[in-house]
Amino acid sequence: MKRYEWTEEAIALLGTMPDRKLAEKLGVSLAVVRGRRIKEGIARSGSKKRHKWTKEELALLGTDTDQRIADRLGLDRIQVMNKRIYEEIQAFTPRPEPKDTALKYKDLLGTDTDKKIGKKIGCSTARVTQLRKELGIAAYSKSSEVVWGNSDDALLGTMSDRKVAGVLGLSASRVMQRRHKLGIDPYRKSPTPHKPRQSKLAEFPVWERVIDIDQPQFFEVISEAYMARFGKRLTYGELSKLTYWSVSRLQKWFTSGTAQQPLQLQVRHHIYLAIKLFVSGLNGPQSA
Known part of the structure; x- marks a missing residue:
């Protein structure tokens, strides 16, 4: 053409x-x-x-949910989402709730009295005692201290406390207490080196290629790009999760026949950007 x-x-x-x-x-x-x-x-x-976006408004993108930012600016959620995707800004992910204070210091439990540990970490004695019992850690007792040899100490930190306990015939809490007393860090497996995932944006079809092709062909093109990235075809269900359009609406747009409904250009562009950025790993915490 x-x-x-x-x-x-x-x-x-x-x-x-x-x-x-x-x-x-x-x-x-x-x-x-x-x-x-x-x-x-x-x-x-x-x-x-x-809408003309100011620098201050652009700075808000990705700092909160699209709906909250839209309410704050007096815009529609779709307007905010489209702009965020266009600017290649990752979707907002809520921070996890802070963990219980006593649980954060669980390695200290049983190494001293619950009262002293509670004062040290700023937690009530009752909460320290409760958590220690839930984790199956024995209470601190001077009368039950174990006589440690140099060979026993040499094992600390070289494997998990539970495994050291099995070797020495002790409880894991006793091993943990000794390790803390000597200032030895707990054993941790070396993380497997992570190979960065290469971006597939260079292989993604340009907008000019799909701007005016028919709707079923448009779906086939983006589905092929999705398959090249993830090794499986793009389903209406997955596309619905990425674009917030219902499966039934997507079927009406991309199924050939007399029942096919016209697809507005701005919606086509939104779907195109959503798939493009998902393939590159920029559109939120979802995974294929």
Whole structure:
């Protein structure tokens, strides 16, 4: 298909009348007119002016949920989400709740009296005692201290406290107490080196390739890019999770036949960006 050559006169008509009417006037498809108007940043005829993002507003993206930022700025959630995806900003992920104070210092339990440990970590004696019992750690007792040899101490930190306890015939809590007394760090397995995942953005089809192809073909193109990245086809269910459109709506857009519904260009662009950024690992904490 020959690309339409836009003249200054034709560009000046954008936004002065409905896109469909202008498309008929210029003898081009509706998608061509809409695509050019969006590219020029011109609002559609009879609509509100396009929102101009300030530096302060852009700085908010990704710092909270899209809905909360939208409420704060007086915008729709989809507007905020589209802008965040366009700017390649990761979705907001809530921080995990802080852990219980006593649980954070569980390695200290049983190495001294519950009262002294509670004062040391700023926790009540009752909470320290409760957690120690829940974890099956024996209470501290001077009368039950074990006589440790140099060979016994040499095992501390070289394997888990439970394994050392099995070798020496002691409880894991006794081994933990001795290790803390000597200032030896607990045993930790060396992490497996992580090979960074290479970005697949370079293989993703450019927007100009999919802007005006038919809807089922558009779905096939993005599905092929998804398969190249994850080794499986893109389902309507997965696409629904990524774009927040229902499965039934997606089926009506991308299933051929008389029941097929038209797909607006801005929605097509949103779906395109969502898949593109998910393939690159920028669109939130989801995983394929």
